[in-house]
Amino acid sequence: MEHAIKKSFSLTQIKLLVALGILLLFVIINAPQFTGLAWHEWISFAFVLPFLAHLILSWKWIVSVMTRLFKKLPGDTRFNQIWDTFLFVMMTVVIFSGTIISEKALPALNIHIKIDPFWRSIHTTSANLLMLMFGVHLAMHWKWIVSNFRRYILRQPSAASETS
């Protein structure tokens, strides 16, 4: 029992660290005027790793919610299910379009792709939409982030984190 509690706490801590890492990287990626194109591309490629980790760490939730696609779900869970699906679709579009318009990272790896202005336009539009969707996703999980940040980073005990 004690082992199980210890294990679940460490999983929450990992989830929190990954979530904070994603938040930080997402903000940096979406300030390309500040980082410049080369850093924007390299950081974006690096972002795929925490994004995959986030999916793997939330895998149980994803599977449990997707297997109840046509069953009754609480309102917030249903909203998260639909929103996160669109978020995944948008993330796929942004990653794919961003990869094939790469001007610095891929040529540095000796991969040369002729840049299509269509995909550049798609990348800009979908990235802006993704930011809007990310804001909503962030707000939906803000309580969890704050309570666990207080608990594990600031080391303040809180009642809310006990239940999440």
Added chain:
Amino acid sequence: MRHIFKGYILPALILLFVAALIVFAGQLAAQTSWAAGVRATAATQPSEVGPAPTDLPTFLGAIAISLVRLTLLIGFPAIITWNILRRIEQRTSGKR
């Protein structure tokens, strides 16, 4: 073994299939006349992103643009959603 397949491998395959489908749909969309219109418009516009700022005025300008963009596109939707959630929570706790 069956549990691993149903719980992990099958959902991962579905997720990969959906991602591949999106990419395929995108490639198909790139062949349409709509894409040709987008391409023609985008080709005349310069790229929004260039090299990293090297002097103080461009550095400050880049920070200002980034802050405004991040606030408008991430901060605003987050605050609006947060307020809606709070109101829903207050309403449901009031009903109890």
